[in-house]
Amino acid sequence: MEQPAHFLVITFPAQGHLNPALHLAKCLACLPNARVTFSTGAFAHRVMFPSSPEAEVDDGLLTYIPFADGSSGKTNAHDKDLRNFVEQVRRLGSQHFDSILRDLAARGRPVTLVIHTIMLQWASDVARDLGISSTLYWIQAATVLGIYHHFFNGHKAYILSHAKNPSLPISLPGLPPFQFRDLPDSLLVTDPTEFLFGIFEAFREVFNALSRSHRPKVLVNSFDELEASELSSMGEYMELITVGPVMPEDAEKTDTTADIFEQDEKDYMDWLNSQAERSVVYVSFGSVHKMVKEDVEGISRGLRESKRPYLWVVRKDGKEEGLELEEEDEAEKNNGLVVAWCSQLKVLAHSAVGCFVTHCGWNSTLEGLVSGVPAVAIPKWSDQHLNARMMERWGTAVRAEEGEDGRVGADELRRCLDVVMGQGVNGVEIRRKAEWWKKRAREAFSDDGSSGRNLRSFVEEVICRMPSSPLSIEEINQ
Template structure:
């Protein structure tokens, strides 16, 4: 019987990208049929002319479901506390309808793969008699931290949340401090709107611990054996299967088109029309500083001014992604010596030979893309898993962490210092660049034919036969 995967993901760019890359690899490597489903709010931005209907690009069929927030969650109007219950209730019904429709059309699904914050999708799969698998789109280290938090270490962490430098030693993990843990585990106020995420992550582990899955719980992870080998066995009965890095295949193959979008545009943001690739072509090898804080981050006016100050002080050409919402905070953005765009294809930029450093918020997608491209980083983590990722970057030796001031701002002088450390001719910079190149080769070997991640993905598909 032909394998048919229904890949379900949260309607944010940082969730859609790794889910799509995995979907394409499953289609190409396993010859499987793929249906991709995100909430209507995300589907509409991916395909604005589809009128909420299906889209088929020849490799993947895109079928949306409703999560009860078809125009997206509006924090100014919608009740954040009601969000988990509503998405679970509405999402379960509409995703179930998607499964029934596919069955009726002779395209029965054989396995449901779901990403973070969608643990209810496992219940839908169970009701239809289908296996389900969580696809963890953060590092295995972060999965293990959450695992231990929900399996006996919550008291230790909770009792020291006010002490950012308190050392935390968890089984099978390198030593961390409280400030290195995911930000949701460091929340001290019960009124914090992100408290609901602690509960939503709890639900994910409740599903994995349930009687139905306890002996066979498997999690696909966007990492690779060589990168997190010790951590991959630090989660008890739950088996982590590293199948990453899940980035565009063209990027890993070194071909020119590294967007990975195929014939359909799947970015939720329109790339800036400025000719940034031609601008990069005009710059010397490894000379450009690329600055981007992802699809969610909003930066303060002072932070933007400090970044500009640090870039100018460094004297290096720069390509800076500054979203329209952010740019309105800055009356004038000087572009002397650099280029400022509202959005771009990050993988195309990182794979360009002119790029020598990536100043990043250290989201996991950006982190694995920098690893796959061999680009050293200056990290400025803000929330979620980013502090943990930044600590991992230090441990792997591929970048440095920018120290923030008392207001959480990366000052210009500190940015300039970090850029000199990473891109300068000092011994530390040379070692960082050497290790970045080493991890690039290991990442490409892992997903190449016969590599560890390639074999793991093939074995996973075979186990479903």
């Protein structure tokens, strides 16, 4: 019997990073001859395992080992000062990760390959210093990866010089045309004191490392048919291995996520059961965006005037300080339900959900695609603007346009809902496209699909390249 390969999947302790990393870890662990350890910051680990807040946990499928991130308690550590938290994670995490890898080797469980997500190039550096191979797991779209690559490899000056013209068209080699407003925010940060500068630096480190290798392998949470031309165009620079949409097959039935927010006690699934098929508007802006008064008022009025039942996620920490949300009582009068957090995959899979009003984070984009739910796209920051543009091109969404105040108003939200959920030609076509992409996405991550085959081949190659005897702790310490 072949010796099992030991994969260590490590990710930044933020919701949008945890879920795709955990899903990949579980998919890897289900393959033959693969042992998997999952590591994230102490903050997220404490929330995931409140009864073992500092300890290693083994659930029979994965081993979970936290790395130090300087946080304490269950406070969402990166909310108040993201820039300093990124640096803190880098400094403390890299020191502790070295100890984790050495300790695993000393216990007879040496790591074969470290798989790290974006923001954690330091994990690859630590692994390299110990003679352990590593691979980047890109948890955003391949198109976004292409934009970052070209930015850091010859197009930085051009992009920065035109960044203040949001409607100006831009075309980068091998990528479809889009507008400057679609660029990830962090690309345009030049001031080290800015909120997003830590993210910019983390991405710069990743792409500097990639440029030092000849066609490095990169796992991508996408699938061949979804971004065919973009994947092909990047083949000259990297070997992109599509393994997405990465989510376990039973994700709609069981809790497979690593939620750092408490589920709402309201029985929203029973509420969905009482609604007509494809009648409910599901509204969620993810784990980062904070609601302000103008957001609440506009969305609230738009939902009421649409006269459709709705399920609206508003995190307890997702409102600006001092904002009291009166929408909960108002929602009940209008056949709506406001919850603090929910299991998004279960909600999207429910037959009552007919539209997803989304911030267009890549996880939400893929979850909507896999569920066949058409969307109203209201991007907020990061890669979300480009994701919204791609959703339009796939034909699965209507992108809401912002008013002069930079916000989507009630009338615009209602218009978009009428298009997506109405009986007009556009709505019928959007729903048809959503179903078409649902089939393509599910085919891709099935055992016989392109992504399923890619992941198996990747693991088999890692196993084939393993030395007959792994490095001992003595060799690692040399």
